[in-house]
Amino acid sequence: MTAYKKITHKDIEFLKKICGSDRVIYGSDIHEDFSHDELAGIRRYPDVVVEVKSRDEVSAIMKYAWENNIPVTPRGQGTGLVGAAVPVKGGILLSLVRMNSILELDEDNLTLTVEPGVLLMEISKYVEAHDLFYPPDPGEKSATIGGNINTNAGGMRAVKYGVTRDFIRGLEVVLPNGNVVQMGGKIVKDSSGYSLKDLIIGSEGTLGIVTKAILRLLPLPKVAISLLVPFPTLEMAIETVPKIIKSKNIPTAIEYMERRVILNAEDYLGKKFPDATSDAYILLTFDGNTREDVEKKYENVAHICLDAGAIDVFISDTQERQESIWSARGAFLEAIKSSTTEMDECDVVVPRKNVATFIRFTREIEKDLDIRIASFGHAGDGNLHVYLLKDEMDDETYKRKLKAAFDRLYAKGEELGGHVSGEHGIGYAKREYLKATAGDDYMQLLRNIKNAFDPKNILNPDKICCD
Secondary structure, eight states: OOOOOOOOHHHHHHHHHHHOGGGEEEGGGSOGGGGOOSSOOSOOOOSEEEEOOSHHHHHHHHHHHHHHTOOEEEESSOOOSSSTTSOTTOSEEEEOTTOOOEEEEETTTTEEEEOTTOBHHHHHHHHHTTTEEOOOBOSOTTSBHHHHHHHTOOBTTHHHHOOGGGGEEEEEEEOTTSOEEEEEOSOSOOOSSSOHHHHHTTSTTSSOEEEEEEEEOEEOOSEEEEEEEEESSHHHHHHHHHHHHHTTOOOSEEEEEEHHHHHHHHHHHTSOOSOOOSSEEEEEEEEESSHHHHHHHHHHHHHHHHHTTOSOOEEEOSHHHHHHHHHHHHTHHHHHHHTSSOEEEEOOBOOGGGHHHHHHHHHHHHHHHTOEEEEEEETTTTEEEEEEEOTTOOHHHHHHHHHHHHHHHHHHHHHTTOBSOSSSOOTTTTHHHHHHHHOHHHHHHHHHHHHHHOTTOOBSTTSTTOO
């Protein structure tokens, strides 16, 4: 176990010298928000919070931390769900939210260069104003692009366009020792040695700190239309998804949702969903450059759904209808959260054909353990968000039931050919489940990679694979 240096007055003075007194927060001035992430299940205060504004500040702080053996935890908006940005070893919490500049739009190379603190919603708004498109679409639009990169965020458009990794051309990274490395660039192809860029993506701030990113853009689709399709049961809805994929009319998004989650969202938002009379729904979006092309795709899929037992097909072809549906879908997590006292999540991903089997299994667990479970997710790519809710249980009972449920859920995911996390990462909370399902050789490779980047284990320690 690594022995870390305790933060002293001398360390605080050094940090103030680098960043100024107004951006160094310590002691009782540290806000409670910095002790946890979005789920708040894991709490630990840092000894000091430093709000950096430049790569040079990050580099200077990391060099100092390296020389003095001080743990450093990088953090964006804190919207994660697995404790990856929680400073479990104390030390320095490096907040990157002030590094929030859009640096360059290159329309010839279709790239956007940004700092890590730029919000996802700001990126979308900026590029769409130039008739361009950044496809990754995680549910939390207030997350930073640095956080998205570090979790390889997926989101609702992954079924057609892929995940964050597919849209990162280049990265500027500060290593644990403070040195700066450029990885990738505006180039489309690259076979120049190991792909270090792709190691950083999804590394949850354990290998290096992203201080600049070059994003790949696409031309903005001119037309987008959504279908809301009610089914008598969730199983019928999900079993229709492989038929849609096989038809080759690939939607931009295929989401599944249950009536009880929709009702949570209605209560949370204070407005009605277009339809909440059925037990289950799939929500599809199609995009393209002509209305005729998009209509042909969604009409084919509508027939597939009706033949598979759908009750109806509601077409959302106006901006107002689209926003009504997708604002509710975007609020699902917060709506579920507001309906209970505490919750935790299983972010498992399984092959598409096994989604219905896994959802049926969650119903068994709900009944066997007498614990309320809410779920929704990306049926098109097999990424399920299964939330286990505490409600009125006491702490000890909830903890016991949570472990029993997670043990069974992750084992079932492995049995079905799945993995522990589809897009939210491992962080601190899910390490034991990764170890249980990945195997010793896999975990040793992860440890070897961590050691190659960070032999002192000072950068975001105790996350993903660290013992």
